[in-house]
Amino acid sequence: PDTASAARTPHADTPGPDTPRPGTSTPRTHPDPPQLPPSAATVPLTPHQHTLLQDALAHPDPGRHVEQLHWRWRGPLDTDRFTAAWQSVTDRETVLRAAFDRHAPRLLLHEHTTVDVVRHPAGSVGFGHLSARDHTRGFDLHRPPLLRLNLLDEQTPPGSGPRVRILLTFQSLVLDVWSVSLLLQEFYRAYLAGGRLPGGERRPDIRDYARWLARQDTAPARDFWSRTPPPGTAPALPAAPGPATGLSGTGRAEARLGAAHTDRLRAWAASCAATETGALHTAWALLLYRAAAATGPATVGFNVTVPGRGIALDSVERLPGLLTNTLPLTVRVDPAASVTRLLAQLRDTALDIASYEWVSLAQAHRWSGRRPPQEPAQSVLVCENRRHGGDGLRRSLAAQGITVSPPRPAAARTLFPVTLSAHRDTDDGLVLTAVHDRARLADTDAAHLVTQCARLLRELPGLRGGLASVTDALAALAGEPQVRMARPPSAATGPEPTSGEPPP
CATH class of the missing domain: 3.30.559.30 (Nonribosomal peptide synthetase, condensation domain)
Structure with a gap:
């Protein structure tokens, strides 16, 4: 079996007996997410999201609305710092703490969720197999975050330095590629700052967009x-x-x-x-x-x-x-x-x-x-x-001995x-x-x-x-x-x- 070290794992999202085998489309089962207080923030679905959700519920394939990006990271990669940086982005961005309500056409905004990052040793799994397996895994639409990351160390010749292939899998009912580009730039800022972004929640967010849409x-x-x-x-x-x-x-x-x-x-x-x-x-x-x-x-x-x-x-x-x-x-x-x-x-x-x-x-x-x-x-x-830019971030990463390639589709x-x-x-x-x-x-x-x-x-x-x-x-x-x-x-x-x- 593949070996992997879980940096942080959200609740029951770690692959286990309820995870579908590659090539299957059986949805995973989870215990019901924690009950939110009556005052919990909610956001109505957009017409676009509503139709996509209907489509997702009408088809048993858990990977139907799942997209993936991948890129290479050359240079030192601190797993704890990497995970802390993504957790900081998750704490700041409302959309990463959003999940679909089971009983109404709306998103529930959780106060906290834990980012899912798993690092795989070199040679433990092929990238193609890892990508297909994670795509087939899908997401529980009722449990945030609807984004996760896999890190695969690559074997490199002696003296060439470490190299890691990063796979980011996300649910396209809540995020688009432009958004992932934004989140990725925030992650780099957090990583450069030692794993934490300053400040609290950033606005505008999906609540502001929902209010704008309702006024049209x-x-x-x-x-x-x-x-x-x-x-x-x-x-x-x-x-x-x-x-x-x-x-x-x-x-x-x-x-x-x-x-x-x-x-x-x-x-x-x-x-x-x-x-x-x-x-x-x-x-x-x-x-x-x-x-x-x-x-x-x-x-x-x-x-x-x-x-x-x-x-x-x-x-x-x-x-x-x-x-x-x-x-x-x-x-x-x-x-x-x-x-x-x-x-x-x-x-x-x-x-x-x-x-x-x-x-x-x-x-x-x-x-x-x-x-x-x-x-x-x-x-x-x-x-x-996709949002371009980030040359300053790449220069700052290069100053720490890190180069990253542009994200490309993985599946x-x-x-x-x-x-x-x-x-x-x-x-x-x-x-x-x-x-x-x-x-x-x-x-x-x-x-x-x-x-x-x-x-x-x-x-x-x-x-x-x-x-x-x-x-x-x-x-x-x-x-x-x-x-x-x-x-x-x-x-x-x-x-x-x-x-x-x-x-x-």
Whole structure:
């Protein structure tokens, strides 16, 4: 069996007889958490959280809404100081002491909880096995904290210094990647300060966001979404309908644009008063139009993630919580119109959507008139959305002989048939990652899909200035295989997926 030294362990969260074995989906059982006093602070769930919670309760898989990040720590790592630093962050941040009420749609805010940190000796377990096992373990939604850490010492050559691989697992019903980036910077500050942050609870927190949300007038948002085509009326598949794949599980396919192509793409988008994100939306809309085999103008639909932090709440950019959201985007593609016109349409629509980034996907569907059995958009685009900065912290860590790499996703899971994420790598290239449901999209088709998207992004800046049409752009894919996607099983039940923030 694997050996591990537990630095601190919260209540019954230590793996034991009730922990599911890797590959199983049996939820763990715990004694009921301590009863809170009647005056205990509570926070109502956001519409987005409410739908996600329904989805989590409707599916037995404990890892369904679990995300993971990992990075390397080179240099000395004091386990007690590391744990104390995370405990200090937990004491300061309300969201890390929040858990779901068993009896009402709200979060209960505990006064105290103990962070879960486990350090594993080198060679005791492989990182892939550790990541999969911790992902499968899931969380008890009624017991905080909904975040934990595993430290895996790595074997290094003599004289090369210690190296530790860190795995952070968190529940995406309460945190998004932006939030984890914030928490990680706070942790580094605490570690540098000897394991403790000065001061008490920091505001704003999820209570302030809940109050802001409760004050919003939904009438303008209802009016906006009622004017958009229902997502179910637009081609929603990024691939042509195909036979069953006979596969299961989650797959992953990647493609990369080098730094030169990425710079050219950014310059082209900027010349159209748009961004790389708008260029990615354009390429994806072209792929959906191609998959629909349309011969004239057609409206296509897909989902996009929005950061949720462009709202009028003071210091919201420093607020950890689930604010990142997924919303539907529809656009009319005219094969005779210019590609730059399509880019401008998508840019303007994205700006309009940004005004209502606090609206949930379920609300947008309802207000736009989508009703079962209309099929929602089957794909979601995720552009890297994490808080940058921290160069000063890295310099301070380096002064203590410590270097840390940027966090990267450790496990892939998608609630949509296809999630396409884009992020910049350390060489300033653009990496496209398609995480897909293998029951719907075979591995070969997923590889073709992400490769074709990357090819369009390379070709778009080289088309005939602002005169190239949609038809001209699609000619770049002439001879490329048609991607096929299986229809969803007719027996599928439960709330439609609404989480669109896989790890970038």
